Amino acid sequence: MLYENAIKVLYIDLATGKIEIRRRTDLAGYLGGVGIASKLLDESMHPELPPLAPEQPLVLAIGAIAGIYPLITKTVAMFISPLTGELGESYAGGRLALTLSMAGYDAVVIHGKAPRPSYIAIDGDNIEIKDARAIWGMDSDVVGQFLRDQEKGSGKRSILRIGPAGENLVKFASVCVDTYRHFGRLGLGAVMGSKQVKAIIITGDKATEIKDFKEYFRVYQTIFRSVTATDLMTKYHDLGTSINVEAINALGAFPTNNLTANHFDDADQISGEAFAKNNLVRKMACTGCPVGCIHIGQFRREFDTGYEYESVSVGYDYELIYSLGSLLGINKTDEILHLIEAVEKTGMDAISAGVALAWATESLMKGLVTEAQTLLSLAFGDSEKYYQAIMYLANRENAFYQVLGEGTRFAGAKYNGKDFALQVAGNEIPGYHTGYGNLVGLTVGARHSHLCNGGYAIDQSITAFDENKAVDTLFNEELERCLVNSLVICLFARKVYNRETVLKALNAVNYNLTDADLTAIAKRIYTTKLRIKEKLGFDPRNVKLPKRFFETASIHGKLDPSVTERMIKLYVEKCSTLLAEEI
Amino acid sequence: MKVLKASAMNRCIGCLSCMITCAAVNQQNHSILKSAIHIKTSGGLSGKFIAIVCQACKDDVPCAEVCPTGALVKREGGGVLLDKEKCVGCQCCVAACTVDAITFDHVALLPIVCKHCGVCARFCPHKCLQLTEEVQ
Structure with missing residues (x-):
């Protein structure tokens, strides 16, 4: 914890109900966030057991200076991903980081499986595992409403919960955090479901005196000004990430109709401007973030005849407009919001769900699966069918949806449709068909996310492509983000939090670290993550990239598999050098 | 003010x-x-x-009215100022505020007043x- 030498870890064993709090002085070299979470995962995971075995841990961790500077707002979750079978790492904002720090924990490690459906209530040192039988089966939004009334701490608590998809162990089930934020990727929802944990509610009243007010507040103000008085963060607040729809589409990198095209003719109808004009009703922020990038869209739904209407509000972002919009050929903002609502309620990752349905549509068109299996005549552009398909997917309605719920890679292999299953190493792809930086970045990235190393940004910034340079940039970015994520800074603020600012922020609250220390911390963390991946049997050179990535042109033209292969090899060599280093 | x-x-x-x-x-x-x-x-x-x-009550100031030691002093323009020396931590002000704007610091044993x-x-x-x- 802040101003203490020790990392405070809460251990919860669901099988026995045993609670333990340990002050770990040995974790200081990992700083916090993804650093301590990696270390805790490494020491408590069981590589020999399946990802959803009760013995496997679920780790949550906040950063070293969580909540006390602008945009240091996130919490990291680490686990073994049931979707990829290897390193699971996901981030969520909302109030979680603040509430964990007020509860007095840097990290929480949850083991075992509860004997019956349960929810965990963490109120400072008072931890209870409570009966959730009555709320098992509830949609994610309803369970939130129920717990808000049931538990105390209004306004200063955080509620994590899963929907039916998590209970049904859909391998890309998500965890909803505070209504509008999520641990979306890699299946944390299924991990919670496998442990019979419907929800986790966190509150606390720990207060921490500021040691050097003058210095701390001087740094706070500098950072605050740089995010509010400059245009550095404007795009995230104004139109939000959906501003990228038209930009990425214009570049020819906007996956459309299961990436049979890189351009969506109707992109202007689902652009950031279109959403703002048709649906935007509110903007919100994670606690401690003066930017406020959360965009809430509203639409009106007729739920019965006789003029029966309701208004529905959901959060939207670029990735969701891609996965539940262009990728499925949907060109109406209301319809995209409708599909977002479906994945929200059922509790599934929006990207993975959209990619799975896009694959199912093309498989049906190609005759690899039949309508008797899909139960619906899925067709690009038909959102009503997709809404129903999302329900089938979450409920694992029949044998086909059972398979699809294992992930797009699994379904592709099963039904002979792996060439157009849009996944890398088992994780469904985000919406940037930009080029080699993206494709190689997704392959080598620790969690196969565009946010591991920003490969999509490399593709957009270079004019003359150089394999070696691109690999160097990917590696250095991945390494530096290990440091940024040890503080769990929102990655939208990565330009604000350069090394100089990070050092000032840490130094002002008595973390007497140097630039060289930070480099060592980053290397220590990346090494730990690479070793975890090794233990779980992952080697990026064995990843089979689907043909579709090489058939549809990116912004750098059609990609050549021999180039990606060479780049992956180069990257692995750089990792080997790092692993051999004494840190 | x-x-x-x-x-x-x-x-x-x-x-x-x-x-x-x-x-x-x-x-x-x-x-x-x-x-x-x-x-x-x-x-x-x-x-x-x-x-x-704090709603900056001006003429009738409930929290100051109930304060038994005169620790809450009416502030020019509205609201109150806390004289920590006089406060005995009775929490009468916390109960008196209609909008719940006063909370109590159980460590410092003082009200938190805007x-x-x-x-x-x-x-x-x-x-x-x-x-x-x-x-x-």
Whole structure:
């Protein structure tokens, strides 16, 4: 914890109900966030057991200076991903980081499986595992409403919960955090479901005196000004990430109709401007973030005849407009919001769900699966069918949806449709068909996310492509983000939090670290993550990239598999050098 | 004398920068629980944000009226100032405030009272809070 030498870890064993709090002085070299979470995962995971075995841990961790500077707002979750079978790492904002720090924990490690459906209530040192039988089966939004009334701490608590998809162990089930934020990727929802944990509610009243007010507040103000008085963060607040729809589409990198095209003719109808004009009703922020990038869209739904209407509000972002919009050929903002609502309620990752349905549509068109299996005549552009398909997917309605719920890679292999299953190493792809930086970045990235190393940004910034340079940039970015994520800074603020600012922020609250220390911390963390991946049997050179990535042109033209292969090899060599280093 | 007015809460994004900076500047603490302004939601995050803060009562000031030791002194322009030396920690003021704007610090054994310094308004990124001159 802040101003203490020790990392405070809460251990919860669901099988026995045993609670333990340990002050770990040995974790200081990992700083916090993804650093301590990696270390805790490494020491408590069981590589020999399946990802959803009760013995496997679920780790949550906040950063070293969580909540006390602008945009240091996130919490990291680490686990073994049931979707990829290897390193699971996901981030969520909302109030979680603040509430964990007020509860007095840097990290929480949850083991075992509860004997019956349960929810965990963490109120400072008072931890209870409570009966959730009555709320098992509830949609994610309803369970939130129920717990808000049931538990105390209004306004200063955080509620994590899963929907039916998590209970049904859909391998890309998500965890909803505070209504509008999520641990979306890699299946944390299924991990919670496998442990019979419907929800986790966190509150606390720990207060921490500021040691050097003058210095701390001087740094706070500098950072605050740089995010509010400059245009550095404007795009995230104004139109939000959906501003990228038209930009990425214009570049020819906007996956459309299961990436049979890189351009969506109707992109202007689902652009950031279109959403703002048709649906935007509110903007919100994670606690401690003066930017406020959360965009809430509203639409009106007729739920019965006789003029029966309701208004529905959901959060939207670029990735969701891609996965539940262009990728499925949907060109109406209301319809995209409708599909977002479906994945929200059922509790599934929006990207993975959209990619799975896009694959199912093309498989049906190609005759690899039949309508008797899909139960619906899925067709690009038909959102009503997709809404129903999302329900089938979450409920694992029949044998086909059972398979699809294992992930797009699994379904592709099963039904002979792996060439157009849009996944890398088992994780469904985000919406940037930009080029080699993206494709190689997704392959080598620790969690196969565009946010591991920003490969999509490399593709957009270079004019003359150089394999070696691109690999160097990917590696250095991945390494530096290990440091940024040890503080769990929102990655939208990565330009604000350069090394100089990070050092000032840490130094002002008595973390007497140097630039060289930070480099060592980053290397220590990346090494730990690479070793975890090794233990779980992952080697990026064995990843089979689907043909579709090489058939549809990116912004750098059609990609050549021999180039990606060479780049992956180069990257692995750089990792080997790092692993051999004494840190 | 200026007073704080939460006059445009429809603009609020719920970032709590006001609470973070109030607690830091006025209580030298990292915890938002030490703030004299509280941002709350009604019915979860899909509800509207409201600011629970001193309304700068002027002529009739309930918290000052009930204070048995005269520790809460009427402030020019509205609201009160806390004289820590006189406070005995009885919490009568906490109960007297109709809008629940006074919380109690159980460690320091003192009420947390807004002094209308305006730090929260200065760090509000969305112009929800204003420090305005009270017209006589």
